Amino acid sequence: MSRIVYVNGQYLPETEAKISIFDRGFLMADGVYEVTSVLDGKLLDFAGHSVRLARSLKELDIATPCSDDELLAIHRELVARNEVVDGMVYLQVTRGNPGDRDFAFPGADVKPTLVMFTQSKPGMADSAQAKTGIKVISIEDIRWGRRDIKTVQLLYPSMGKMMAKKAGADDAWMVEDGHVTEGTSNNAYIVKNGRIITRQLSHDILHGITRAAVLRFAAEAQMEVEERPFTIEEAKAADEAFYTSASAFVMPVVEVDEAAIGTGKPGPVATRLREIYLEESRKTAI
Structure with missing residues (x-):
């Protein structure tokens, strides 16, 4: 079964997921990420990861892509769709795709890129x-x-x-x-x-x-x-x-x-x- 990932509002098979070559995460490493562990199908320390994500975005002046409630819903949906029992959910937010390469930050009209995917790690607590x-x-x-x-x-x-x-x-x-x-x-x-x-x-x-x-x-x-x-x-x-x-x-x-x-x-x-x-x-x- 192909893994289902999340890209800017869409749940897609990983083979169909695409990001622009002009995305600043690709060109400038202009982005932040979080990794939330999953045990028994549930998220560990989700609130802490959400708070740290908000802080990282604020420090780099990157717009918040969605609310904490929406973020939680996406995490849970990915865990469910991919039938993850033990593993991780990886989240990455970049400054987005301004349409070309430039060192200067793009304007507020450029929306951040949000991508997420799961990694299944059976038995990760019993390392x-x-x-x-x-x-x-x-x-x-x-x-x-x-x-x-x-x-x-x-x-x-x-x-x-x-x-x-x-x-x-x-x-x-x-x-x-x-x-x-x-x-x-x-x-x-x-x-x-x-x-x-x-x-x-x-x-x-x-x-x-x-x-x-x-x-x-x-x-x-x-x-x-x-x-x-x-x-x-x-x-x-x-x-x-x-x-x-x-x-x-x-x-x-x-x-x-x-x-x-x-x-x-x-x-x-x-x-x-x-x-x-x-x-x-x-x-x-x-």
Whole structure:
């Protein structure tokens, strides 16, 4: 069965979906995106993703393509039409198609482009990697300064993934001024003496929706959290480490730059936070 996607008001087979070559998302990476996970046919943290999408659009002065209610309805329709049980809904908004290439933003008469599609990931909550943990390498962070805006400028993160793969690792943690900013597509954490340490929110990192939920659940579980930058050396000396993202939830990190972290196996804090996140998020999924 051909996947059904959404393009500017239409539900179409993916083979029939078309975007103009003059769309600024294609020419300028002039757009933002969100990824919402689906478990048991329901959307996780949808409200948080909607709020962050609105913020990203406002920061780039891109018009909002539709209301939150309409956005939710499209998400649900795509999940239903594609019979997604576990997986993700990808959403992208660009500044649209002005009809030609120009560095200047087009006028208000040019409507934003909204495209959405699903990705089916059966059993994504029961990840084998979450049981064994992953390996990361460190790389220099050379991205632009507004990483808090979830733009489609993902070339360097993609390169970072490939650097990790070439080194026999699973992902890369990016380092700026001696401190870890974040992973290629996730927020980074270490645990030392029971304390969870993660970089504070700023323009330097993406304000992760899963990050916010996990830190809230950690506080409710009376876990101590310290929001500050940490170094790769601190990570190597940590008791455990992990990252969070919408699609991986809470993922233990057991090695950085070929040095084992803690016991070299997923630690109790990351393991428990993953359990709590999945349990609590399923309760509030819509």
